[in-house]
Amino acid sequence: MLDKELIRKVALSSGADDVGFGDLELFDDAPPDMDPRYIFPRAKSIIGMLFRIPRGVQRGIEEGTQFGQYPSLAYGNINEIFAPVVLYEVGKLIEDHGYEAVVYRNTGGRGPVSDMTGEKGSTLTPEEQIEIDAEIDTDKQRSSKKTPLHRNVKSTRPVSPENRAPDLQFHFRIAGVICGLGEIGWSKMFLSPKFGPMVRFAYILTDAPLEPDPMYDGEPLCKRCMACARECPGNCISTDTTKSNKINIGGKLIEWGEIDTWKCFVYYTFPGRKHDPFIPTEVFEENKDGKLAILEKEGVKSGEEETLNVYRTLEGYFPTWMGYNMAKCGGCIGACVNMLEKKGCLKDKFNEPFRTTRKRWEIDR
Amino acid sequence: MINSEYIKSMAFEYGADLAGIGDIDLYEGSHPRQDPRQICPTARCIIGFAFRIPKGIIESMQNGSQVYNYTLMGVKANAEEKTMIFLMRMARIIENEGYEACLQRTSPNIRVRDDHGTNPEVSVSYRLSKSVSVDGKRPEPEVLLDFDKAGAICGMGTLGWRGNLLTTQFGPMQRLAFIVTNAPLEPDPLLERPICDNCGLCSEACPGHTISYLVDGSRYDKWSCSVYYRGAHRSNPLMHDGILKDHPEREKILNGDKKFSPEEAKSVYGELDFLPPTQYGYVPCLCGKRCDTECYRHLLEAGRIKPMKNNYGRVKI
Numbered sequence: 001m002l003d004k005e006l007i008r009k010v011a012l013s014s015g016a017d018d019v020g021f022g023d024l025e026l027f028d029d030a031p032p033d034m035d036p037r038y039i040f041p042r043a044k045s046i047i048g049m050l051f052r053i054p055r056g057v058q059r060g061i062e063e064g065t066q067f068g069q070y071p072s073l074a075y076g077n078i079n080e081i082f083a084p085v086v087l088y089e090v091g092k093l094i095e096d097h098g099y100e101a102v103v104y105r106n107t108g109g110r111g112p113v114s115d116m117t118g119e120k121g122s123t124l125t126p127e128e129q130i131e132i133d134a135e136i137d138t139d140k141q142r143s144s145k146k147t148p149l150h151r152n153v154k155s156t157r158p159v160s161p162e163n164r165a166p167d168l169q170f171h172f173r174i175a176g177v178i179c180g181l182g183e184i185g186w187s188k189m190f191l192s193p194k195f196g197p198m199v200r201f202a203y204i205l206t207d208a209p210l211e212p213d214p215m216y217d218g219e220p221l222c223k224r225c226m227a228c229a230r231e232c233p234g235n236c237i238s239t240d241t242t243k244s245n246k247i248n249i250g251g252k253l254i255e256w257g258e259i260d261t262w263k264c265f266v267y268y269t270f271p272g273r274k275h276d277p278f279i280p281t282e283v284f285e286e287n288k289d290g291k292l293a294i295l296e297k298e299g300v301k302s303g304e305e306e307t308l309n310v311y312r313t314l315e316g317y318f319p320t321w322m323g324y325n326m327a328k329c330g331g332c333i334g335a336c337v338n339m340l341e342k343k344g345c346l347k348d349k350f351n352e353p354f355r356t357t358r359k360r361w362e363i364d365r
Numbered sequence: 366m367i368n369s370e371y372i373k374s375m376a377f378e379y380g381a382d383l384a385g386i387g388d389i390d391l392y393e394g395s396h397p398r399q400d401p402r403q404i405c406p407t408a409r410c411i412i413g414f415a416f417r418i419p420k421g422i423i424e425s426m427q428n429g430s431q432v433y434n435y436t437l438m439g440v441k442a443n444a445e446e447k448t449m450i451f452l453m454r455m456a457r458i459i460e461n462e463g464y465e466a467c468l469q470r471t472s473p474n475i476r477v478r479d480d481h482g483t484n485p486e487v488s489v490s491y492r493l494s495k496s497v498s499v500d501g502k503r504p505e506p507e508v509l510l511d512f513d514k515a516g517a518i519c520g521m522g523t524l525g526w527r528g529n530l531l532t533t534q535f536g537p538m539q540r541l542a543f544i545v546t547n548a549p550l551e552p553d554p555l556l557e558r559p560i561c562d563n564c565g566l567c568s569e570a571c572p573g574h575t576i577s578y579l580v581d582g583s584r585y586d587k588w589s590c591s592v593y594y595r596g597a598h599r600s601n602p603l604m605h606d607g608i609l610k611d612h613p614e615r616e617k618i619l620n621g622d623k624k625f626s627p628e629e630a631k632s633v634y635g636e637l638d639f640l641p642p643t644q645y646g647y648v649p650c651l652c653g654k655r656c657d658t659e660c661y662r663h664l665l666e667a668g669r670i671k672p673m674k675n676n677y678g679r680v681k682i
Contacts, residue, residue: 015454054456056405056467056546064499065403065508068472077449085450277506280495319474319491321645351463352407352547361499 002097004210007090011049014089015082016202018050018194020179023212024205026250027170027178033113036170036205038163040102045210046203048179049086051078053198055337055354061330062354064277064361071324074200079106083202090204099208106200111169112156116261116304172201177249179203180213185222186244187229187237187332188256193221194348196340197333215252221345229257231335231360233275234267236260262302266294270314271329274362278318278328281365288313334360367462369551372455376414379454380447382539383415383532385519388552389545392518397504398477399511401545405467410550411510413519414451415532415539416443423538423661426653429602433640436650440486440540441643444471448542455544464548469510471540474646477509482587483627485594488634488646512541519543520553525561525660526568527576527585533560534672536664537657560670566663570655572598573621588630593621595637596651603639603651612636 004021011019024046027035037043053074060066084105091101112120156165173190176182182192182199189197193216229237238258246255270276272295273284287296291309294300318326338355340346369386376384389408392400402408418439425431448470456466473484476492484490496505513530517523522532529537533556568576573593575586596603599619609615612633617623625633640649664670 015450015457017457051453052457052460054453054460054466054468056456056460056465056544059465059467060404060506060508063404063406063503065503065506068475068507069468069470072472073449073452073468073470077453081446081449082453277499278493278496280497316491317495318493319489321472321474348461349463350460350465352465361503363497363499364501365497 002094002099002208007047007093007210010093011047011086011090014086015051016049016086016090017052017199018181018192020048020050020176020181021210021213022046022048022175022179023250029248030170030174031113033111033164033168034170035164036104036168036175036203038168039104039170040100040205040207042100042207043102043205044207045212046175046179046205047090047210048176048181049083049090049202049204050176050181050192050195051083051086051200051202052192052195053078053200055198055350058198058330058334058337058354061328062334062360067278067318067326067328068321071327072321074198075324075327076321078200083200087202087204094204094206094208097208099206102205104203104205106172106202107167107169111167112165113169115169116265170203172203174247174249174254175203176201177215177252177254180215183216183221184254184256185228185336186224186226186255186257187336188245188259189228189332189336191221191336191340193218194346196221196346197336215250217252219345221340223339223343223345225339225343227335227339228332232264232267232331233271233329234260234263234331236264236267237332260302262304262307263294265307266302266310267329267331268327269325269329270295270310271331272296273365275331276314276328277363279314283314283317284365330360367458367464367548367550369553372412372458372548372550375458376412376451376455379451380416381414381451382417383413383521383534385413385516385521385553386550387411387413387515387518387520391555396479398479398508399514400504400508401467401469401510401515401543403504403508404469405465405545405547407465407547408467408545409547410545410552411515411519412455412544412546412550413516413521414448414455414542414544415516415521415535416447416451416542417535418443418538418540420538423654423658426650427658427662429653432602432651432653433649435654436486436647437643440650441645441647443540444473444647445645448540452542452544459544459546459548462548464546467545469543469545471512471542472507472509475507475509477507478505481627483591483630485587485591486647486650488642488648510543510545512543515543516541517555520555523556523559523561526563526565527656529657531560531660531664531670533670536560536661536670538661560664562667562669564663564667566659567656570659571621572600572652572655573623576656586624588627589623589625592618592623592625592630592633592637594650594652595634595648596639597633597637598652600653601639601651609633609636 087103091103094101291313373384452468459466516530575590
């Protein structure tokens with residue numbers, strides 16, 4: 001007999017760190033292009049699985065000495081290898097009991113709607129390497145070609161009138177809320193009561209009838225301390241509480257601050273002269289053809305062109321691995337972990353604090 | 366409460382073939398860019414794990430019937446899949462106890478600024494020569510552990526003639542992963558007896574003569590290795606007349622007598638396009654990895670290594 005406890009047990013023993021069951025009717029107000037029921041119309045339940053990013057994987061960025069393990073292990077590995085293995089195991093369990101399991105990993109920005117602009121068509125997505133041909137570093141052996149995550153969704157269209165254009169992607173963080181796994185903080189990062197913002201997700205849509213879990217209704221994890229905004233090297237997160245984004249899911253209000261997503265893209269990978277130790281000072285000083293304007297000057301409007309200008313100029317200084325951009329900023333996520341620990345918001349306690357100094361490192365230049 | 370025995374028992378259960386714990390103090394005096402304490406200042410130990418390359422893969426390379434499987438299974442699947450899943454599982458055990466698990470997988474495409482060699486296994490490798498310290502005190506990133514040295518510190522083996530780790534059970538035939546942690550685990554002793562007996566077979570077996578007998582100077586020419594690893598020699602079963610046909614030193618190269626500068630090596634990679642690289646850019650090994658296969662055979666015959674039938678017998682779970 002398939003039930004929630006059996007699914008939970010298999011998911012946890014296979015490697016998930018938390019499991020929740022969501023009510024698909026809570027997607028009623030989602031834009032149709034982000035409604036998972038179009039993927040599997042007979043679905044009765046959505047199962048959310050949460051995977052922690054080990055705190056130690058963030059350690060090198062926090063210390064400013066090692067940056068490559070985080071994108072490889074925490075992004076590439078969880079998305080491409082670890083979560084799919086768990087999805088497969090839980091999917092087999094469900095199908096062995098006569099139900100169908102649409103296993104759904106994080107596919108990156110493959111959807112018909114841009115996760116940068118909300119508009120239809122191809123665009124970039126911050127975690128993923130851009131197809132680019134940079135020739136900068138002294139010992140580079142060969143130019144990079146197409147990335148494993150290359151995509152072109154300009155021509156996507158529905159295959160029938162009652163369908164939506166592929167590949168439909170639903171909002172992973174909102175689905176996490178629906179599955180009762182936590183809440184969304186001011187920075188728009190998902191916050192788990194166990195692991196704070198250090199998490200990633202995978203989901204299963206199934207026609208198995210499973211009682212939904214309640215959404216998280218504990219003490220709010222995000223205290224609106226704005227540490228995420230203060231420590232963002234690009235000042236990409238607004239602290240203006242009058243301009244927040246609000247949505248209502250089944251009576252639960254979800255709110256996050258205004259975020260300059262294009263600027264976040266730039267600073268996530270190339271966080272500027274004070275936070276990017278891989279770029280020599282003279283490159284910022286030269287600011288060749290003004291391509292680094294968004295990093296070097298105030299008031300430059302962010303967008304795809306400015307993002308590509310920076311990317312093309314700096315990509316060769318630190319190569320990617322597994323097709324995921326190097327997360328070098330560590331700003332919002334490090335700040336949030338630090339504050340959640342200090343405010344006692346996290347259930348799982350470490351023996352030593354994440355941050356022992358008052359202020360995070362900043363390059364003096 | 367975790368301890369060394371429990372960590373090792375779980376490591377074997379999750380798929381490691383060897384596990385050892387190294388005393389972090391043994392890094393005293395090491396180069397800061399290779400010092401795990403620069404990654405995790407509160408580190409108390411480093412835990413090492415080895416994942417064997419199955420003997421069947423070695424044998425199929427030795428008999429010349431299968432050349433691609435080593436790259437696919439021995440290198441890529443091991444480094445990019447098996448160890449990645451393993452590390453995440455081990456992190457859960459350590460972090461559930463309130464300690465930090467700084468996972469250390471290989472970084473195949475990057476090298477520290479002092480490393481002027483290359484990684485023959487991958488299509489692209491960068492030397493991070495321009496990074497700056499974040500505060501003028503800490504080393505310039507990227508801090509990268511020397512995996513071979515770390516394996517020795519964890520008591521899993523000793524360094525061989527060309528600087529690679531030889532373990533007590535698998536000689537040179539394994540991949541490695543590490544966890545730097547502030548968990549207080551009892552370290553293993555260092556191995557006292559060297560596993561390598563300086564037989565020189567690795568040097569003799571290399572079709573490109575990239576491993577030198579000379580005691581002084583560099584013993585291992587990585588740039589030349591990167592060319593011969595890609596199959597630029599007569600013993601490569603896929604070699605044909607069209608390869609390097611206009612190269613003025615073709616005969617010298619195919620005879621394994623050419624010493625390649627970095628520029629010369631990079632200039633011929635494009636011609637050595639026998640088989641496609643795997644996902645993530647691991648280039649196919651077309652030298653038969655003879656340095657390691659000959660080493661492995663010799664160490665077994667000489668009784669210097671002894672594979673155990675199963676590791677679960679080592680520690681009670």
